[in-house]
Amino acid sequence: MAQKKVLKVGLDSAAPFPMHSDYHSETFEGFEVDLMKAISQHLDFEIQYEVSLWSNILEQLFKGELDLICSAVTVTPSRRHILEFTNPYLHFRLCAVVNQEDNLNGVHDLKNKTIGIREATEAEKYVHTNFPANNMVHAETNKDLYRKLQAGKIDLLIDDSPIAGGFLQKNKKLKIGMHLPGTDSQYAIAMKKGDVQLKEQFNEVLSLLKENGEYQTIYKKWFTDIQF
Incomplete structure (x- = not known):
């Protein structure tokens, strides 16, 4: 029997649930886990997950240390220059998460607030672009970010809406204060530039x-x- 083709799939160590949980926890599960399982069954290849910090993961793919990333990767024009993307598998928006008792009536309410964001994310880019004068607190993981909000170290955090939805399922003290206008986004599977054949197989x-x-x-x- 011919050996199955093995694909190295990059995974964010910070576990953006419900996209996927922590790879090293007892149950590794999530929307992207099931999606990759279904794709790999149809294409008859084997998945080998490689866990990495988000701030390094795109670089690893770019260098060819990974074959693809399926871990809440937002499609952006600048990333398209250096990577191939499959057709998107989820549409979402950025949102502001606040404590239950806080309300946001519009983007103007974000002025003068201390905003929490994850490093190397599109949320970070959004805040730097739209609120450059605000106090910003950076976190390496989602867990850390939401913890900071609960501890009152930040006024709000900005995150991808599906991931916020996953956190809020377990955390009734927080809520989505608002979705941010003009932040319609998509997740897709990222591959090395030039990996067109693999991309086409995945799209099919x-x-x-x-x-x-x-x-x-x-x-x-x-x-x-x-809710997202």
């Missing part, structure tokens, strides 16, 4: 999963209870 399977209903089943499993 993604289309197939949407046609045969497998995608919808996975989506419902993870997002029925999550």
Whole structure:
């Protein structure tokens, strides 16, 4: 029997649940985990997960140490220059998460607030661009970021809405204060520049999963209870 092709898949060590949980926890699960399982079954290859800090992961892919990343990677014009992206598998927006008793009536309410963000994310870029004068507190992991908000070290945090939804499921003291205008975004699987054949194979399977209903089943499993 021919050996299965092995693909090295990069994974964020910070576990942006419900996209995926912590790889080293007892149960490794999530929307992207099920999606990769379905894709790998159709293409008959084996997945080897490699866990990395988010701030290094795109660099590792760029250098060819990984074959692809399926870990809440936002498609952006600047990333498109250096990476290949499959067709998107999830649409979302950035949102501001606040304590239950706080309210945001609009973007103007973010002025003068201390904002928490994760390093090397699109949320960080958004805050630097739109609120350069604000106090910013950086965190390496999502957990750390939400902890800072609960501890009152920041007034709010900005995160991808599905990940915020996952955290808020377990945390009733926080809520999404608002979705940020003009931040419509998409997650896709990132590959090395020039890996066009692999990208096309993945796109074919993604289309197939949407046609045969497998995608919808996975989506419902993870997002029925999550507001994002």
